[in-house]
Amino acid sequence: MDKWKKLTASLLGPAAAIALGLLAGSIAIVIAGGSILETYAEMWKGAFGSLYFLTSTLNRATPVILVGLGAAVAFRSGFFNLGAQGQMALGGLAAALTALYVPGPGWIVAIVSMLVGIAAGGLWSAFAGYMDARFRMNLLITTLLLNYIATLFASYMVAYPFKDKTGSAAMAQSQMIDNAIWLPKLFKGMPAHVGLLLALVAMVALYVYLTRTVSGYEARMMGGNPLFAVYGGVRRTPLMLGVMFASGGLAGLAGAGEVLGSQYRYIDNSFVAADFAWTGIMAALLANAHPIGTAIAAFFLVALQTGGMGVEMNTDVPLEIGDVIQAVLILFITVKFVRGFRRRRKEGDPNGAAV
């Protein structure tokens, strides 16, 4: 009984957020001179209208879910890792280069490439964790600044030493990887690839880790009150390095999966343009860093983007309509924190209410 009540209460927030987001979207549609119903119908079609659209939404959601899970595990532990963009870029680049230059049977190279991608993203992220643990350098800011450095570095690599010079175009991209290494598609001729299954496995694994394991318990306590965790015998530095490695590793895997399963080469700026990293972080924020909620939120946010493309194709409303709805959703996550606070105040301790 109590559990059901809790569940409905926890669903109320997201439902209200979605309603408000759609309302704001409606206003934007009217401003842009479109019809609300028609636009939303097109949006639905663009996201889920056919198996092709659905699988392309799923395809795009794959890296976003992975990044979101990575952000979620860091947020739950109280570490604001905002460096997914750089971690993903390095993961993608490392996977592409491995796939291009390591010999061997296709599936082995594919696995090795993904592992290298995880390692690249994970180490880059753990580096920021190390700077925080060792030198007390604010993680939130270093991860952000490292984004720029990593992205620029990856751009350089495919603009100069590893540039694909076979093509006629002057695009900054690596060579195409051998198709024996490509990740298999889930449905023939459809965009979604095996990476999606990996993302779902990661989601379940993360859920189990956080709720059932000793280390996950320690991570959550670290997020709740770090001094309490340290007092209780949780070692902050190893935990931080581990969590940051996992967090960046998931972002690196997102990049690797995108390269091996979708783009088949590292194309400069393609991850940034699709906004995978920040959408994933938004998903984690929306779901309060709950793993399953993060995956659902990631799918929903991506549906807004692919739906927006459908809208642009078939109506006069620009695809950025999805951005507006997202922006309102993001504002709403802060309101969620408020609800928790109100309740606290009512039960309040008399000494804390001197505001």
Add this chain to the structure above:
Amino acid sequence: MEQLFDLALFNSALRMLTPILLAALGGALCARVGLFNVGLEGLMLIGAFSAIVGNHYFGNTGAAIAFSIGCVSLFALLFAYLCIHLRANVIVVGIAMNLLAAGLTTFSLRTLFNVKGAYYNKDMVGLPKWEIPLIKDIPVVGDILSGHSPLVYLAIVLVGAMWYYFYRTIGGFRFLAAGDNPLAARSLGIQVRRYQYGAMLACGVLCALAGAQLSLGQVTMFTEGMTAGRGFIALVATMLGQSGPLGVAAASLLFGLMDAFSIRLQGFAMPSHFTQMVPYAVTIAAMFFFKNKEFVKDAQSSGTSSR
């Protein structure tokens, strides 16, 4: 071959440091009343965009800046309301504000100007360059100090004004007191919230100016995400300067110089990728000044100050 250091480098450093300095002063105001403002980047981006919008519709830089201030203040007030009245987590709201700014400017760029990526119009006027009558004739100093947009001079004046406010006026004294020990300030009937709102609003105005300097002062255009992390660099400047106006100015000067330096390096045979990394790398290096504090002590002091 071009020279690496000359007077023009310092001249452009002054131009580049201005947005960082303005935003960092705003960040310092917030930090002094216990709000760690991660949203500087977003506020600055909204400022840059709305300055261009104002310029487009009013055709007048003064009105453009006023419009920009109005827009950013609105968002700053929303930010303040969420953090202060609704007690939402300041960092989460700050991150949300950055995402909101990125989304809204992209959407508005598309609906208002019907372009993607960047908006440029040759009819738009940028901020004027002021030649300062006497100073411009002084040999070295004149070359560095003269010929900037008014916002550059305003930023320098604001450093002094903030110093005077903090350390010489009653209002500034109470402002610092409200941040030093909010509980004690409240027990004296000082309206801590009012100072917090004031700080956030002033921060909004400063970020609007910072954005305007980016989109109207340095160039006359808007590109998506044109703040490019300057808000976060400003945040580091706030931390390095320990939220004092003079310290913040010194840290901003360092970062401005690095910004100018990175542009200058492009004249050399070096891929632009590496030259563009310079400001970020230097910022991270500068953060080393914050080491040497044990986590437990750090967390304790931050824990008690927020209680």
Add this chain to the structure above:
Amino acid sequence: MLLKMEGISKNYGDVRANRQIDYDLKPGEVHAIVGENGAGKTTLMRILYGMEQPSSGTIRIGGREVRFADPKDAIAHGIGMVHQHFMLFQNFTVAENIVIGKEPGKLRFDRKAAIAQVEALSEKYGIRVDPRARIVDCPLGVQQRVEILKVLYQGAEIIILDEPTGVLTPLEVGELLEAIRTLTKQGKSFILISHKLNEVMSAADRITVLRDGEVTGVLEASRTSIEELSRLMVGRPLAAMDKQPALPKDKVLEVKELSVLGSGSKPAVDSVSLHVRAGEIVGIAGISGNGQSELLQAISGLIKPAGGTVALLGADVTGKSAREFRNAGLAHIPEDRYVWGASKSATVAETGTMGHQRKLGKLGFLQGRIVKARVSEWIKQYAIKAGSPDNETQNLSGGNLQKLIVAREIAQQTPFLIAAEPTRGVDIGAMETIHEQLLRKRDAGGAILLVSSELSEILKLSDRILVMYEGKIVGELQEGDATEEKLSLLMVGGKRNG
């Protein structure tokens, strides 16, 4: 009558913090309010000072009914409050702290005038301070004088002193009582809130006793006794504790020449050596802020010492992490339950798991069912009002959370236990439970290091007492030998003769 409060009630949800309280104050009088933690003293004063609104009841000053929306109103009506935790701005000077809120100057803050005014005020009331000193550099006694001068500067006629002697040395307490006498002669009135009955008896003219939010007596100080007051405060005779003599065995904790750096030039802990044997409780007495916190953090692995060694059961654990200390046989009741002892957003079961998580793990998985069963057992055994183990920790009252923490740490069944301020801010019932558990642990052969700023607690539980002053151990007394007077002297750095 200067002040009259009638029928004051205050409810927080279902909790009735004040019930129909009457209180009055004459000019030049010291009227004390005494009561246990949670009796409603603080709530009543917050109402008088405008920090809370009463649910019902009236306040009259000089016969006129008043309503205070915030402290500013109260200050304007001549009420000043010296809070238990001083409300001072650490980085500002004494003069700045006194004049704040009513600064001389219009827009520009005239600091010279401020210093002159503070000097004049200090002269007038005979309370000496250096207006140019920064608060961080002032001892607590001076800080309290600053607080009193501040309320006088604001023009207070009624001065509320909330637990004013908690952080003072006996000498400073004497000076405070002297200052109160001087000021009452000049017509000021005092409301003295305290739970230290002997001080109340020596300072107050009248005493109001509160229990569970109600007045249980209003007495003339000259016609009552400490016994009568404590009976009215507690409402039942206290259970007599039977404490057997200690049977100390092997050394469990051995600390040698331990030093911890302080924030200034002086070390926070200065070359401290001590040991605790199995089966004894060693108490550390001292005025808070003399290095006890740092000592505890260094011997529980939370901070790294600058020098010296710590050994647990013979194993050197100096500079190791808290986990290694725990593995070596430490359990720890922390001095601040909210800072160290719990996570507010975690469930009761989760807060109760901390420190046990690695023992309750199986192949890296936490055994949720066992955890909940254990916590439920503690809830029963210690009579913790927690609802279910799935309840959030922040919904627990201070006393119940403290019992949960004590249960958790005792259940570690380690050879060594640190008990820091184990009963701070809890009611009598919880205090009795906690004391009983500590003694039981000792009798079972546990070594306990007790740190408390309450002398009565130290005297009641300890088999051996060490006194800490300015980071050093300045004296050691055996149970039978220790008296409150001897300890007080040592606590302020006085030498023990012989």
